[in-house]
Amino acid sequence: MSGDTFFKQLDEQFAKDFYTREPSELAEYGKDWTKVFLPNPCAIAFPRSAIEVSKLVKLCVKNKVAIVPSGGRTGLAGGAVAPNGEIVLSLKRMNKMQPVNPTSLTVRVEAGAVTQAVHEHCAPEGLTWPVDFASKGSSTIGGNISTNAGGVKVIRYGLTRNWVLGLQVVTMNGDIIEFNGDLEKNNSGTDLRQLFIGTEGTLGIITEATLKLARLPGELDVFFFGLKSIPDVLKLFTEARRGPFTLNAFETFTDNCLKAVLNHRKMYSPLTSDSPCYVLMEVERATTSASKNEVENWLASLFDRELVCDGVLAQTPREATDIWTLREGIAESLAAINMNHKHDVSVPIAKLEPFIAELSQSLKQTYKQFNAFVFGHIGDGNLHFNVVKPNDMSKEDFLKNMSFIDQDLFKLIQKYSGSVSAEHGIGLLKKKALHYTRTSVEMVYLKSIKKVFDPENLLNPGKIFDL
Numbered sequence: 001m002s003g004d005t006f007f008k009q010l011d012e013q014f015a016k017d018f019y020t021r022e023p024s025e026l027a028e029y030g031k032d033w034t035k036v037f038l039p040n041p042c043a044i045a046f047p048r049s050a051i052e053v054s055k056l057v058k059l060c061v062k063n064k065v066a067i068v069p070s071g072g073r074t075g076l077a078g079g080a081v082a083p084n085g086e087i088v089l090s091l092k093r094m095n096k097m098q099p100v101n102p103t104s105l106t107v108r109v110e111a112g113a114v115t116q117a118v119h120e121h122c123a124p125e126g127l128t129w130p131v132d133f134a135s136k137g138s139s140t141i142g143g144n145i146s147t148n149a150g151g152v153k154v155i156r157y158g159l160t161r162n163w164v165l166g167l168q169v170v171t172m173n174g175d176i177i178e179f180n181g182d183l184e185k186n187n188s189g190t191d192l193r194q195l196f197i198g199t200e201g202t203l204g205i206i207t208e209a210t211l212k213l214a215r216l217p218g219e220l221d222v223f224f225f226g227l228k229s230i231p232d233v234l235k236l237f238t239e240a241r242r243g244p245f246t247l248n249a250f251e252t253f254t255d256n257c258l259k260a261v262l263n264h265r266k267m268y269s270p271l272t273s274d275s276p277c278y279v280l281m282e283v284e285r286a287t288t289s290a291s292k293n294e295v296e297n298w299l300a301s302l303f304d305r306e307l308v309c310d311g312v313l314a315q316t317p318r319e320a321t322d323i324w325t326l327r328e329g330i331a332e333s334l335a336a337i338n339m340n341h342k343h344d345v346s347v348p349i350a351k352l353e354p355f356i357a358e359l360s361q362s363l364k365q366t367y368k369q370f371n372a373f374v375f376g377h378i379g380d381g382n383l384h385f386n387v388v389k390p391n392d393m394s395k396e397d398f399l400k401n402m403s404f405i406d407q408d409l410f411k412l413i414q415k416y417s418g419s420v421s422a423e424h425g426i427g428l429l430k431k432k433a434l435h436y437t438r439t440s441v442e443m444v445y446l447k448s449i450k451k452v453f454d455p456e457n458l459l460n461p462g463k464i465f466d467l
């Protein structure tokens with residue numbers, strides 16, 4: 001059947017504004033934040049309900065048109081990119097949120113609801129969906145669930161997977177299935193809901209979710225420390241986990257990251273001296289003065305033992321926000337310098353120290369002409385490091401060099417039993433590296449699961465792996 005027939009059927013079955021083929025919209029909705037893949041979708045559809053999603057899916061299968069599910073397009077692995085004439089299925093119009101249920105501590109939302117809007121919706125009830133990161137103003141619940149997003153609060157709350165109670169999914173048969181509903185406990189066999197979490201829209205289209213909510217944290221202290229070395233960061237992390245508070249976030253970055261943000265955002269460092277690396281730590285504690293004293297004593301002991309070189313505790317909400325900006329502004333500040341080659345890898349926490357030592361050694365010896373900007377959620381064993389293209393190097397040479405760095409890094413990851421993707425996913429970007437983390441036996445099962453849900457390979461084809 002020709003493309004014309006497909007669009008004729010769309011025109012017959014849906015409202016006039018259901019889809020667009022406007023070139024600027026194709027360019028915009030066909031890409032994500034990776035910006036390295038050329039978008040080439042045939043159209044962008046904007047359904048308003050699961051029933052419309054189901055109708056569209058059936059029509060696509062009949063006409064053999066591939067579909068790319070799309071949320072806020074903040075993904076960093078190319079999962080929402082449509083490079084091969086696919087139709088992009090944007091969940092943008094499906095953003096309704098039901099009232100918060102204060103008894104079950106849940107909220108039911110449509111998949112296109114923006115993460116930050118969900119936070120704002122729940123806050124008046126003293127509750128939050130504790131998935132939090134810099135792109136929350138654009139990312140959507142469907143995208144967060146499909147990427148099993150991590151972020152800056154994983155150390156306290158765990159990954160997105162822990163905060164999804166029920167899912168409504170449209171499969172490639174056009175079935176609209178509810179998985180688990182509002183059940184806290186459901187031991188009735190295989191939990192199919194989990195198959196749609198973290199599989200980057202390759203098995204079904206998430207249309208609604210029942211989210212579990214956490215109590216909004218009370219009194220928060222935000223610290224910013226300067227430290228001599230990564231081993232000291234890990235020592236501080238061990239101390240912080242034993243500290244007189246609940247650890248909410250423990251984020252690390254190197255001095256070149258700080259300089260990039262200060263320069264880009266025209267800010268000043270809150271510290272009086274420079275250090276090789278920094279830690280942003282957010283903790284929750286009781287509101288009593290005794291608890292405040294305990295935290296202050298703990299802080300003083302860090303200096304007494306020379307565990308940190310410098311440090312401040314934010315005294316006002318404004319100061320706390322400014323410290324968070326130093327962490328959350330890294331990605332955009334590095335992007336402003338030049339082209340970035342990004343990494344998002346993880347190793348078991350207990351192996352972080354030797355892994356980082358070996359990685360730094362290899363970068364220093366073999367790739368000394370490159371400047372690596374290291375940051376990340378070190379408390380989760382998750383390191384990001386970006387390499388910024390030197391001004392005097394061509395894009396081709398840069399990419400060639402980066403592919404060598406990748407090979408060395410991924411071999412090291414394999415040696416330390418880590419993952420080539422800690423939280424951003426595989427998408428198109430890491431497909432070739434997947435074998436460093438997944439065995440060939442695992443791949444056989446993963447491909448079989450894909451074929452059960454998408455026998456014609458029309459849902460986000462070519463993402464994570466090729467069939």
Ligand SMILES: Cc1cc2nc3c(=O)[nH]c(=O)nc-3n(C[C@H](O)[C@H](O)[C@H](O)COP(=O)(O)OP(=O)(O)OC[C@H]3O[C@@H](n4cnc5c(N)ncnc54)[C@H](O)[C@@H]3O)c2cc1C
Binds near residue numbers: 134143149204423
């Ligand atoms: C500045 C910045 C900071 C970031 N920080 C973090 C971080 O700390 N931690 C982290 O984990 N990520 C981070 N990200 C990455 C990104 O924000 C997350 O992966 C986010 O969860 C993606 O949500 P989205 O709605 O933008 O999804 P999209 O990019 O639109 O899509 C992501 C994937 O999900 C699929 N998808 C989207 N919606 C659906 C749906 N309804 N049904 C089925 N599949 C769907 C897409 O096909 C694609 O494969 C960051 C990104 C930026 C730009």
